[in-house]
Amino acid sequence: MTDPRHTMLAQKLEVLPEHVAIIMDGNNRWAKNQNLTGVAGHKAGVGAVRAVIETAVHYKIPALTLFAFSSENWRRPALEVKALMDLFVFVLKREVNKLHDNNIRLRIIGDVAGLSSELQKLIVAAETKTLSNTGLQLSIAANYGGRWDILEAAKKMSIVLQQTGNTPDTICEGDFGKYLCLGDLPAIDLCIRTSGEQRISNFLLWQMAYAELVFVDTLWPEFKHQKMVDTLVQFGQRQRRFGQTDGQLVQQESNV
Secondary structure, three states, X not given: OOOHHXXXXXXXXXXXXXXXXXXOOOHHHHHHHOOOOHHHXXXXXXXXXXXXXXXXXXXXXXXXXEEEEEOOHHHOOHHHHHHHHHHHHHXXXXXXXXXXXXXXXXXXXXOHHHOOHHHHHHHHHHHHHHOOOOOOEEEEEEEEOHHHHHHHHHHHHHHHHHHHOOOHHHOOHHHHHOOOOOOOOOOOOEEEEOOOOOOXXXXXXXXXXXXXEEEOOOOHHHOOHHHHHHHHHHHHHOOOOOOOOHHHHHHHHHHO
16 A cells, blocks of 8 residues: 555655744644543654654755743643653653664753753763764754743853953854754744644744744644645745845846
């Protein structure tokens, strides 16, 4: 039998983002619709994670960042938080070898020190194992917040300024950006949020300054290969101005 993914991924796309960020939302609502527990929804969401990774690899998208657990998610019911952490442990144990075999580099961004010692050890092992991989740069945001990221970058830069004797007026955006999570990767070109919610929820605030935002009604467990392709098509149809006028863009295209 033909794998349906082959048909879904057969579409040719001329314009692709270099870095896609996804806010994976709707696990609980999906579970409620199925008369299941919220934990079941999070487990079902793992299938969507695999689908978007496979799609990114197929289209040779250099970087993919997934928002798994925000610094605000600790406010959720304790049983749900524990289930999420247990699922994180399970996925790291089960999936890292597959990522490594497919030349994917994995990194976890966020305040990792706030996670359990078991999780921290698994994260170090996973990042070490995949460190030299040159394919998809896959980042998972866990215990992450955009404001935290910017604040931590400011702290790190202030220490460097003190050590080097430089003054704040020597800082440029490029210098500061290097101290942020994912500072070595391209800026976010496309941010997708599932489940119909239309906000970025403190995710990669600096890195998404010029990102194209796509909000889809699909709940995360149902966001599979074709849904991902559809958002990439939508991205390709956007005109990205970066502060310029339509006329300037037309002139630039005519000079190419």
